[in-house]
Amino acid sequence: MDGKGDAHRKVIVERIEFDRPVHLSDSDVEQVIKTANESEWDADSPAWVDALAEIGLRSAWQDQGYFKIALDAHAQSIGGDSNHERFLVVVHIINEGPQFHLGDIRFMGGTAIPEAELRQVFPLREGEFFSVRQVRAGIEGLTKLYNSHGYVDFTATPETNVDDNLQRISLMMRLDEQTQFRVGSVEIRGLDPSLEARLRSIIVPGEIINMEPITAFFKENRSVLPPRGLDNLEIRRNVRTGIVDLTFDPRSCP
Numbered sequence: 333m334d335g336k337g338d339a340h341r342k343v344i345v346e347r348i349e350f351d352r353p354v355h356l357s358d359s360d361v362e363q364v365i366k367t368a369n370e371s372e373w374d375a376d377s378p379a380w381v382d383a384l385a386e387i388g389l390r391s392a393w394q395d396q397g398y399f400k401i402a403l404d405a406h407a408q409s410i411g412g413d414s415n416h417e418r419f420l421v422v423v424h425i426i427n428e429g430p431q432f433h434l435g436d437i438r439f440m441g442g443t444a445i446p447e448a449e450l451r452q453v454f455p456l457r458e459g460e461f462f463s464v465r466q467v468r469a470g471i472e473g474l475t476k477l478y479n480s481h482g483y484v485d486f487t488a489t490p491e492t493n494v495d496d497n498l499q500r501i502s503l504m505m506r507l508d509e510q511t512q513f514r515v516g517s518v519e520i521r522g523l524d525p526s527l528e529a530r531l532r533s534i535i536v537p538g539e540i541i542n543m544e545p546i547t548a549f550f551k552e553n554r555s556v557l558p559p560r561g562l563d564n565l566e567i568r569r570n571v572r573t574g575i576v577d578l579t580f581d582p583r584s585c586p
Contacts, residue, residue: 340374340375340376340377341374341375341376341412341414341415341416341417342372342373342374342375342415342416342417343368343371343373343374343375343380343416343417343419344369344412344416344417344418344419345365345369345384345418345419345421346410346418346419346420347365347421348361348364348365348420348421348422348423349420349421349422349423350422350423350425351422351423351424351425352425354425354428355393355396355398355428355431356392356393356396360392360396361392363392364384364388364389364392371383375412375416375417375419378407380407381405381406381407381421382405384405384421385403385404385405385423389403389405390403391464391465393428394462394463394464394465395461395463395464395465395466396461396463397432397433397461397462397463398428398429398430398431399429399432399462399464399494399501400427400429400430400432401427401428401429402425402426402427402429403423403424403425403426404423404424404426405421405422405423405424406421406422406424407419407420407421407422408420408421408422430496430499431461431499432461432462432494432499432500432501433459433460433461433462433499433500434456434457434458434459434460434461434462434500434501434502434503435458435493435495435498435500435501435502435503436458436502436503437451437454437456437458437503437504438502438503438504438505439451439504439505439507440504440505440506441506441507441508441509442507442509443509444478444481444483444509444512445477445478449477450474450505453470453474453476453477454470454473454474454505455470456503462500462501467490467503470488470505471488471490471505474486474488474507475487475488478509479542479543479544480542480544481512481542482513482514482540482542483509483510483511483512483513484510484513484543484569484576485510485569486507486508486509486510487507487508487510488505488506488508489505489506489508490503490504490505490506491503491504491505491506492504511569511571511574512540512574513540513541513569513575513576514538514539514540514574514575514576515535515536515537515538515539515540515541515575515576515578516537516570516576516577516578517537517577517578518532518535518537518577518578518579519579519580519581520532520579520580520581521579521580521581521582521583522558522581522582522583523558523580523582524556527553527556527557530549530553531546531549531580534549535578541576546562546565547562550562550565558582559582560582564582565578565579566578566579566580566581
């Protein structure tokens, strides 16, 4: 053993070449390379090439509406040292497929929040390029919206209906609201009185729990809070009663 533990030679993608003209801009390709080189991929493991093809390249096409892109990527080493290996990535385009737009979008299973509000936080609009990244952003927006109304276990699952003739993808968002929670007991220990007063002002017994301002409080005050910050906040749910009890105690964490 050399004593380096998990140290490995890092992947450096020098450039990406395609075997035919493609519908990706130079800036899109540069962003894929930048993201790849910010990753800690192991040059001695071939798995990184599949990750680049799936997470980087395929996602870039799908964000432009090319939902059925099919490609294959191969890496060629162009030199390196004991810490890095530089690669040329050659991409064979099997089929870009048609460019899809969003058809209609529907929400099923939710009753607590008006559909107009749900649509407002979803970034995709009918007729725009269908973007997987924007669908993920929509799920994040829906989750944040429901969390602000006390639905801390909310989930949203997308289902697609692809129309190859019209080159449109309709989207169904299945919403599982779960239980709406209110604040029960609040215990705060080992915190400066002024900070404790501010934290108690946003965690009020009887009110609907909203994690966003709580998370913001810990982020904004992390320089003066005990180590581990939000990790010191214990949240105990009672699904039957819809009550969450909270305890902040930095002494309880290792």
